[in-house]
Amino acid sequence: MSSTIHQGAVQARQPAGTSADFAISMKGITKTFGGVKALLNVDLEVERGEIHALLGGNGAGKSTLLKILRGVQSPDAGVIRVGGEVLAEHSTEASRRAGIAMIFQEMSLIPTLSAAQNIFLNREPKTATGLIDDGECRRQARALFEEFHVAIDPDELVGNMSSGQRQLTEIVKAISQRSKILVLDEPSSALTETEVELLFGILRQLKNDGVAIIYVSHRMEEIMRIADRATILRDGRYVLTATMAELSLDKIITHIVGQEGRNLAMPQRGVSQTGEAILELHAASGPVKPIGVDLTVHRGEVVGVAGLLGSGRSSLARLVYGITPLASGSMRVKGEAVHLNSPAEAIAAGIALIPENRLREGLVARHSVASNICLPVLDRLSRWLLVSTERAGKLVNEHIVSLKVKTDSPEASMLSLSGGNQQKVVLAKGLATLPDILVLDEPTAGIDIGSKTEIVTLIRDMAHANKAVLLISSEPSELIAASDRIVVMADGRLAAEVAISDIVSDEGDPAERLQNAQQRLQLLIQKVNAND
Amino acid sequence: MTDSLSRKAAASPMLSYLLRSWRRGVLYIGFVGIFAFFSVTLMDQGFLDPDNLLNIVRQTAMISVMAVAMTFVLAAGEIDLSVGSVAGLASVITALAIHDYGFVGGVIAGIASGVIVGIVNGLLTTRVGIPSFLTTLATMGIATGTSMWVSHTAAIPILNRSYSFVFGGGNLGPIPVLFLWVLVIGVVGHIALRKSSFGRRVLATGGNDTAAHYSGVDTKAIKARVLIISSTMAALAGMLYAGRLQSGRFQFGEGDELSVIAAAVLGGTSLMGGSGTIIGSIVGALMIGLINNGLVLLGLDYSQQLIARGVIIILAVALSQRDALR
Incomplete structure (x- = not known):
């Protein structure tokens, strides 16, 4: 069965190496959401001291795979080994104990606390009296920033930082826990070019220390520069794993997009x-x-x-x-x-605007696809102050079809859609205003x-x-x-x-x-x- | 192992469906459960008497009316703590105005007092930018103080019979007029929240203020409007108190804000904004009335009633919020 799933021209998977050779080995991971197979028999193996790119389009299953690795969701089938040991329990706590740290697109920092306070949040160094040792906290934070050549004042409030500085603080926070496995999900989207260079410097340093790094990004130029190997997923299935030397931009795009590329x-x-x-x-x-x-x-x-x-x-x-x-x-x-x-x-x-931040400015995320699309044009859809179900349904269906929005139903919550499809709904909202x-x-x-x-x-x-x-x-x-x-x-x-x-x-x-x-x-x- | 995993996979959508419907259904299950409990234990005290049941409807009508409006306020991501004291104020103003100007003058004055407080709440919240929690906390005190002042803390009798009939005291055949008020306001509220463009905008404003603003919704106007609606309905509730008890008193509605918010939250309205149902809020209000009535018939004194009511509300809200916390 697996041979039919594992398509792709390049087969660079380790032949018969034991799983113990890998920092992470995820084998045959399958996950179903309400009848939809988000992942089917997916493999991901990352060596120590390797920067491994995880590539795929929206809905390819990257986020689900990472959530399973982080213990947010448990797989329906499959085995996860960390450093050769089977990860039996699926919880964020178990993943953290196994040494897996993850950095998300959405920031997890608290804006009203300083950089140092954020880095040591919930594991602050204490004085003999049991109170928080702010001086020690600051000193350790400064040492960390210096180690990775990041010019951030440990006392700076996160709320006053640029988004790039925040992202770097977030990364320093993750590596301060000396994790053996670091997962970065779109780490560079908020960074300026110099900050990207800084990030790459940090990643190379960590790689030399033997940390296994999983790097998710849509910026192919960065992947080509920083990654050692890449695993590509498409539609919840494993496509291939190959070294970057074997892949070109064209090949990657072909594999990600599939036939319709x-x-x-x-x-x-x-x-x-x-x-x-x-x-x-x-x-x-x-x-x-x-x-x-x-x-x-x-x-x-x-x-x-x-x-x-x-x-x-x-x-x-x-x-x-x-x-x-x-x-x-x-x-x-x-x-x-x-x-x-x-x-x-x-x-x-x-005039219509498609705003920069779709979840903050573009969508009422907890509401349905239909109510989001109708929101800017409620007056046009209404008669006698009441929204006409017929007109609203027609408008929504037209836009779902014309923009090829992938959703279970118009009444599905925006949160159940992938990023690309959420963005199409934001576009639909704009276009609905004609x-x-x-x-x-x-x-x-x-x-x-x-x-x-x-x-x-x-x-x-x-x-x-x-x-x-x-x-x-x-x-x-x-x-x-x-x-x-x-x-x-x-x-x-x-x-x-x-x-x-x-x-x-x-x-x-x-x-x-x-x-x-x-x-x-x-x-x-x-x-x-x-x-x- | 694979077997158990695949079974788990098959079971999980079913399980999540049951969990979701549990959250929606818990209020109704709880309602029926409590009703059944009282029906059995209080059989001899006449709990099931039609008179007693109609009494529950009468007693909860004011809470229901305010809970309908509160649903809009909470759905828009705001809160209104002034409803109870506005009810008291409106009862006093109405009683005074009826004395001097008769039925129509009394009704206009009562409604106007609510509209004015609502406009103040709305402007302070949206133009000055004081959070509605603080705005309405302040106007709560101002409204109570005003009604104590103008009434000299005394009850003001209402001798107008037609007022008492229309606003609370009357019956059309077996049906209390108060029930009709709740029915009409509930139906209008339900349609306005579910089917009107205004309701959609309220939900969008509470769901994501920025995105709603970017979509062309005048979110400040929406917030001001829900606060005005809330105060106006609170004034109406106060007038119903006045009609039912044939007087205006500043104590009417005292502490009602908590029952009203509890009713809405019991009914599944989120304090975070963006969701809510009118039917849920009314059933929530009825449930609170049911509990109060049952506790009185059980012979608990006032102090015990307060404790029991608090515990029951916490239990009910905790159960109905279960998956929201996850």
Whole structure:
């Protein structure tokens, strides 16, 4: 049976090595949720002193596998060995005792406590009198930060830190427990490039100390750089395990996406002709950022907004969407001057925002798919103050079908959906308002490559449907694939603008062209920041 | 081993379904259980007398009316502690106004007192940004103080017969008018929460304030509105007290806020916001009334009643919240 499941070209699994050779050996893991097989006979084996990438699209089963490893869920079948010993009990406590530490996308730090207090939370060093020894706590935290070259003051309140600093504190907290196995789930999504380098330094150091590291990320460039081996899952099944030397970006993407894989690498050279100016900003400034932005977006056009974290891209989105009102300057929509004071006014003006943080800003996570999609358009669905079940059902089904949202039913809780499908529901909410202007803030953050490609295609479809799109993204490949022109922000200002044809050359094969274009765009972003 | 695992897998959806329905059903099971218990133990004290049962409905009508509105407040992620004292205030104001201006004047004045407190609660919570817990804690004191002041802490009699009939005292055939009030407000509340766009917005605001705001919901207006609805319904409850007991007294409604919140929570409304049912809240209110009635018939004195009521409410809420804690 297993031979039919274990497909894939590369077979680099250890032939007959005993499980004792591995820091972790998960064999034949199967997990079913209400009749849906989340995992079927999945294997994952990680050696000591290895950085092992766990790859797969959304719904591939990565999160479930990690939850089982952490003891949050117990497998229906299969055996887990840690350092050769069978892990008999499935609880977070048992996993912790076995030396497994995990770092999540969502932060587990307490904002009102300092870095040092957070790192030693619940296991604080005590003085002879039994009280917490704050001095010792601070000293140990400082030593840890120094050991890993992280420039964070142990007394800094977590609430005052940048998201990158928080993430690094979180990582230091995990490694301070001297775990033998470290699991990182999208550790770099909140980090700047220098912080990513710092993280990689830490990981290499830990690897030399013999720690087994499982690394989950959607950023393939990072995987290619840092990982030794990778295990790929698809649709809850094991695809293959191979060393990175045996894998190329193309191969990885092919395995993750399966047969339907489409290529993000092909820039969509489209367009062509753009219609009239529909969104015009003149010297538009927010309370802090952005500062004096002049930008015109036309119908049928996708304008990419590039820049580093904190460059004011999201502030620009919030300004256009009326969350923070215009402090100075002017804004015109369809030729008419507007001063938006709330999202409701922006929606009425034909603007939709796909916010950056889908769980915090995009969705009422505990509510159903249907009530989320209907929320922005309740008035349109209502008659005599009552929501028409028929109209609501029609709207919801249309969007579930057109965006290919994978859900058990429209009444399923948002929490039961994978990240990519949650994001599609956020998109559906935006599209349900029938906008002329679509503002997308990091629409593909933390979702799998299959869904990414679908969303890029969708963005192009929007442009073809004569809408104007403002696309904020940290991923150069996505900006290049979707945009007609790209503006670069730095310190709240528009610092540069390029047409897509200026950075994508006509020569070479598509992959090479994309790579060159990405390099040019990265260079541009670095340049405008160096100028200041 | 594989066998037992696969059986466990097959059983777990069934198990989780039972657990979920347990959470929903525990209130109704508890209701029936307590009813059955009292029916047997209090058979000789006349618990099952139609008169006694109708009395329970009369006694809980005010709590039910306030619990319907409280469901909206809690679902929007807010809380209203001022309902009990607003009821007392409205009873006093209504009694005074009836004395001077008659039926219509009394009704208008009573409702207006609730609307005004609601507007104050709403504005302080949404415009000044004081959490509703503190806002309504403060207006609770202000309302009680005002009603003590204007009534000189004395009961104000209501001699208007039609008022007493419509607001609480009357019967249409065998049916108490109070029951009709609960029925009408319950049905309107249920439809408003489940089927209207307003109700959806209330639930979304309580479920995720930011996401609701980003979706174009005016979350501040929603919060202000639920607080106004709550105070208005509290005023109505106070007027029902006044009609039933043919007087206005500042003590009417004293401590009701706890029964009202307990009723809503018993009925499955989350204190975290984002969920709630009107039917649950009304059944919760009836259950509290049932317990009170049974304890009186059992011959417990007031101090013992307080203790027994507290224990029963804790048990019921703990059971109905079981999987929310996980």
